[in-house]
Amino acid sequence: MSIIENIIDIPMEHERNVCGEFDVYLKKIERTLKVSIIARDGSIKIIGPKTYVDKAKSVFNNLIELSKRGNQITEQNIDYALSLSFTAEDDKILEIDKDVIAKTVLGKPIKPKTLGQKQYVDLIRGKMIVFGVGPAGTGKTYLAMAMAIQAFKEGSVNRIILTRPAIEAGEKLGFLPGDLQSKIDPYLRPLYDALYQIMGADSFLHNQEKGLIEVAPLAYMRGRTLDNAFIILDEAQNTTPAQMKMFLTRIGFGSKVIVTGDQSQKDLPQGQTSGLDSALKILKNIDDIGICMLTNKDVVRHPLVQKIVEAYDIYEKKNISKDDRKRFRK
Helix, strand or coil: CCEEEEEEECCHHHHHHHHCHHHHHHHHHHHHHCCEEEEECCEEEEEEEHHHHHHHHHHHHHHHHHHHCCCCCCHHHHHHHHHHHCCCCCCHHHHHHCCCCEECCCCCEECCCCHHHHHHHHHHHHCCEEEEECCCCCCHHHHHHHHHHHHHHHCCCCEEEEEECCCCCCCCHHHCCCCHHHHHHHHHHHHHHHHHHHHCHHHHHHHHHCCCEEEEEHHHHCCCCECCEEEEECCHHHCCHHHHHHHHCCECCCCEEEEEECCCCCCCCCCCCCHHHHHHHHHCCCCCEEEEECCHHHCCCCHHHHHHHHHHHHHHHHHHHHHHHHHHHC
């Protein structure tokens, strides 16, 4: 296999962002693509087999363009650009970056960061009900919250309703101090955190006092009809089939519903069927319902989270196959 060289110009002001502190990103690209890279005087020289040099060139061109658009390059960007370089979709990372959903209270743009997240956002725009299913760190709840707040600001909906089941994960609610609301609030804290970051605490509290934003446990949804609302059910893997049916039949005219959950993190009693699992089977053929199955490739937290998710997936698949073999022998 012939060895070639290719030189890419990189503006000095973007060199540290793209190469990383102490060239840590550059070294990762070298190891992954098995090429030699020399960064010097505003240029990057790539040396290696043509196939891998071309992949490295594509990765650097994408990263430089992301940096020019004002993005802070992270290890997640590097990992995802590298994974896409082995596919025919290596240029899609720039298309994803164009899709700005909303901005945080500090002005930071909120965008999908993977193809899976982009599909999820597009489904939310186009479907009345969307199931976002995937492991921790894939942005299921955060992106849904950003879409809800943007729809609220644009006037597409009159209110936002956020809910999740208050499942007791190892602790009994009755033993916790305080009244009912103070016992329930810790279960809803991730929703509050996202609201504060995107909307700001003052704006959230003002709209909450007016009844335009509601954060409540799933049990409070029974008997209601929800019109012109953006409704998010979080942690749906912890619902029962009856709860899921109750929730989905609350939907009124002009509403949009997002159901998020992680099928690998159920806190239900042993043997209890998850409402999320049953809903995915029952509703999969209805056109107005979108289902987005995110994977560990869509994890946008610390890279270690992606490795943890992958390790658990491998372990669980091995155990399932062992159980299947035991049942077959019996």
